[in-house]
Amino acid sequence: MSATDAASPQQTNRKKIDLSIIFAICGALFSLLIFLFMFKQERDAAIQQFQVEMTQGAASFQQSLTQNTYSLETLQAVYQLDQTVDQARLQQTINSLFSRHTSLKGMAIENGDISLRIADSSADSIFNRSEVAEALSSLSSEQVKTLTLDQETFALVSAQAGNAQLAGIISLNSVLEQSKLQETLGDVQFTLTDANKQVILAHDHTSLALDAMLSSSVYLLDQKWNLDITATEERIAAGMSFTPALFLMTGLLLSFLVASYLKRVGRHVKTLRTEQANLTEQIAETSWSDPLTGLVNKLHFDEALDVECRRAVREFSPLTMMLLKIDSFKEFSDEYGVEAAQAMLQEVSSVLKDSVGRPGDMIARIDDHLFAFILPSTNELVIQLAERCCETIYDHAIPHQASPIDKVVTLSIGVATMQPSRLLTPEYLLELSKQQLQEAEAKGGNQFHAFVDGVKEPPLTYNV
Numbered sequence: 001m002s003a004t005d006a007a008s009p010q011q012t013n014r015k016k017i018d019l020s021i022i023f024a025i026c027g028a029l030f031s032l033l034i035f036l037f038m039f040k041q042e043r044d045a046a047i048q049q050f051q052v053e054m055t056q057g058a059a060s061f062q063q064s065l066t067q068n069t070y071s072l073e074t075l076q077a078v079y080q081l082d083q084t085v086d087q088a089r090l091q092q093t094i095n096s097l098f099s100r101h102t103s104l105k106g107m108a109i110e111n112g113d114i115s116l117r118i119a120d121s122s123a124d125s126i127f128n129r130s131e132v133a134e135a136l137s138s139l140s141s142e143q144v145k146t147l148t149l150d151q152e153t154f155a156l157v158s159a160q161a162g163n164a165q166l167a168g169i170i171s172l173n174s175v176l177e178q179s180k181l182q183e184t185l186g187d188v189q190f191t192l193t194d195a196n197k198q199v200i201l202a203h204d205h206t207s208l209a210l211d212a213m214l215s216s217s218v219y220l221l222d223q224k225w226n227l228d229i230t231a232t233e234e235r236i237a238a239g240m241s242f243t244p245a246l247f248l249m250t251g252l253l254l255s256f257l258v259a260s261y262l263k264r265v266g267r268h269v270k271t272l273r274t275e276q277a278n279l280t281e282q283i284a285e286t287s288w289s290d291p292l293t294g295l296v297n298k299l300h301f302d303e304a305l306d307v308e309c310r311r312a313v314r315e316f317s318p319l320t321m322m323l324l325k326i327d328s329f330k331e332f333s334d335e336y337g338v339e340a341a342q343a344m345l346q347e348v349s350s351v352l353k354d355s356v357g358r359p360g361d362m363i364a365r366i367d368d369h370l371f372a373f374i375l376p377s378t379n380e381l382v383i384q385l386a387e388r389c390c391e392t393i394y395d396h397a398i399p400h401q402a403s404p405i406d407k408v409v410t411l412s413i414g415v416a417t418m419q420p421s422r423l424l425t426p427e428y429l430l431e432l433s434k435q436q437l438q439e440a441e442a443k444g445g446n447q448f449h450a451f452v453d454g455v456k457e458p459p460l461t462y463n464v
Contacts, residue, residue: 046239
């Protein structure tokens with residue numbers, strides 16, 4: 001055996017090992033990418049779940065806060081309805097409010113006749129604090145102030161009832177305890193600030209997930225407060241599953257499965273895109289057509305008329321518009337019914353479509369029983385086409401017993417041919433055609449009336 005022969009198996013083995021390592025590395029990298037992608041998805045889902053729960057908690061906090069302000073509104077209503085109520089009755093009303101709103105810690109009424117301070121049994125000494133007295137003395141109508149006493153934060157809320165000044169003291173800590181946010185304080189950071197960014201209520205935490213944050217607004221009367229809630233990393237981790245780690249451990253097998261899945265999804269997406277393109281093309285085609293007659297509709301007609309006017313001026317060739325209106329259409333519809341009128345429109349449109357055949361000619365239905373021809377590069381010989389259209393519809397003999405003209409369906413036609421000039425605009429050409437149509441109708445219908453601008457012979461004429 002030669003040295004070359006002996007080296008060959010070693011080279012083959014080395015090549016196999018290299019391919020295996022390359023394949024293992026590629027599989028491991030692919031698995032790692034999948035792991036990172038799924039990890040992000042899991043984290044995003046956990047953050048979304050956190051935000052949903054915190055949104056509910058913020059709504060619950062707002063609801064608890066609003067419920068406690070009802071006490072002041074209730075007292076305000078009672079006082080306004082009966083300003084002669086005595087202190088005993090007011091005290092009874094306020095005690096009843098205390099029983100229903102546990103976050104309410106004190107209420108005060110001040111006017112010329114009554115000076116009443118009533119505290120909840122759990123906060124008997126609250127009016128003895130100088131800070132509370134000072135805050136109450138500087139509290140104006142419809143105003144909110146916050147005050148922190150012994151690590152408990154209170155909101156002092158005022159209202160006006162006639163000449164009386166009402167004030168309520170609400171414990172924001174109690175409001176927080178009554179809301180769903182209290183259940184989450186172990187793994188979230190909670191900060192309530194006023195419009196000046198001054199902290200009103202806070203619950204700090206460490207190891208925060210800065211991408212898991214919810215900012216919301218809460219209101220006490222007309223005062224807006226900002227509520228910021230941030231989750232801890234432990235809370236987000238608890239909302240995630242071990243699925244990404246399992247995918248990472250499956251390695252090459254998972255790479256194959258994911259590749260097969262993505263390929264299948266890609267084929268499905270491609271099919272959907274093809275279907276979407278086909279539908280878009282069908283919609284584009286049908287958007288130009290009148291659904292009853294299949295002719296060009298008013299929208300496409302307006303665009304085509306503008307294009308043809310510009311082309312006629314640019315190529316120095318005349319342009320003709322022909323308006324064709326069915327005589328006594330309303331009488332036909334009243335006599336034979338809507339369905340028969342629609343069938344008649346379809347039949348007339350079919351006959352008119354057969355009357356033109358040059359490339360570039362266009363026939364459109366632009367109103368209920370009004371049709372239009374756009375005929376580029378035509379001259380005064382186009383009146384022969386108008387005459388032929390009148391005769392063809394008349395000879396078609398569609399019965400119309402209610403017509404004052406004849407007992408068959410007839411047309412009135414207005415024709416306008418213009419030479420290229422600055423006057424050749426869609427608006428002017430259409431208005432000129434309408435004038436000719438009105439002339440034909442005024443003369444009794446079943447005829448045409450034409451206007452031909454100038455006598456210059458164009459390079460092409462309408463071949464009749």
